[in-house]
Amino acid sequence: MTNLTNRSYTYYFLLPAGIIYFVFFLLPTIMSFFFSMTWWTLTDWKFIGLENFITFLTEPSLNIGFKNTIIYAVVTCLLKVILGLFLGVFLSQKLKTIGFVRSMVFFPTLLSTVAVGMAFAMMMHPTQGLINTALKIVGIAGPDWLGDISIALLSVALVDVWKGVGMATVIFIAGIMSIPEDYYEALAIDGGNSFHKFWNIIVPLSRPAMNSVIILAFIGGLRSFDLVWAMTKGGPGFSTDLIASIIYKQYQGGFYGLSTAGNVILFIVVSALAFPLYAFLNRKEVDL
């Protein structure tokens, strides 16, 4: 019977999905390894070995992308985890206005990245911008958020967190809501306070949610492109250039081989960091 039913689910059903996935995702990914080692004009190519990779790793305007990408991914990921956890704890309470506040926090997730980037670029205007005007009232001279080389990347990262923290928060809320009441009752009997509740119950038991947030935010951060492009286009100088924006710049310049080498490097960076992270987090996961 099992055999009969197993055969009733024909693998032909996978064909449409398989073909689309293969032609438009897998094939380009596989071909990228070859084309990254060529001088390439789409119609014509010449094999040049590892030259593109060497350029990518030695040219300062290109290899700054590594540092920036890692900083960006780590900063956005950390902030999303920390803020998402606190917001999640706060918004798991039974307050009257909770629906409203949750919606407020979550809604930016659904907005267009380009629209958010542009609106914030305006608000971060050094002299007229909303943020610095507000800071002036309090008596603080606000920095040039997007024009100062040393903080431009962090400014973009903050906007990314603003847009993405809602997603982290709802994942944490789902995790916190699934913690059985018994734990809190046990804690109340033992006389624990709200810090104990947070540190000894919520943090360890929302681990699966935290792992999801870490993985999603970190991979998202490594692959990030549109927000940076909408806000700074990689500038000032190359201070906010990520690997993904360098790929676009090289593509625009017609250096297809170099652009594809950037793609392969991004592929390697993401795989080298994301798969081990995934394995590590899943190993230490606590079962409820």
Next chain:
Amino acid sequence: MSETQIAVKAEAPFRTKHTRKRKTVRKLFSEILAIILSLIIFGVPFYFVIVNASKDTKESSLLNMDLPSSFQLIENIQAVMAAQNGMIVRAFFNSMMITGFSIAILILVGAMAGYVLQRRTSKMSPFFNFLILAGLIIPPAIVPTIWVLDGIGLFKTMPGIILVEVALNLPFTILLYKGFMATLPKELDEAALIDGCGRMRLFFSIILPLLKPVSATVIVLTAVGVYNDFVNPLYFFPGAENATLQLTLYNFSSMYNTQWNLLFTNILLISIPPLILFIFFNKKIVAGMTAGAVK
């Protein structure tokens, strides 16, 4: 019962009365704090965009939060609509077509794949699971994709961008369908097959209708994702005729360098579709996103 426990019990009524009062105060306080904070951090940007979209060019160039002296929103919308021979209208049409077709194909193709992958387990299963995971993690290779699209004559065409969107959204969609299929009992299929139902009919007239809840999730998530997508149209759907809403906004930003009110109007207009989706499908969106994330 030990002595301390008795002591606690005796004290209990007194303590709860006090703590309850303290709790209500604290609750009220944190409630007010929550509203104020969320209004500042998440509400102010919205207010800022709306207010500046309602101003004339001169007032909006100040970039402040003051109310407009004359309410210009309707005029601004008309100006944005008319810009570049109604570019935004064509962009709206393109965005809707791309989103609509991507959803339709994803549901059909994704449901078929998720159905078979959940029902049939074989030596191939780990391989398929690996492909799904890879699709979720690996960044797509840009120029080689253009090369493939160009080779089959789909570069800069609507079908081309639709198929790329489908390919990139497939892993997550299949994951959602696979997860939901596990909740449908296998006996259902057996009964249908014994009654002489064919394999095609089993899927299309029995399984697919039962998958409606996930299909709704896929519709909402894909609608948001593809509609808001900037990167893929930028690479695979370039050209003046081929604008999507996100590309138009991006191009307008250089054009409206001096007319910030129109740029804000554009930002506002582009945010209306997600807002409508959010109002009607709030729970569905949150549930779908967390369901996918927790897996």
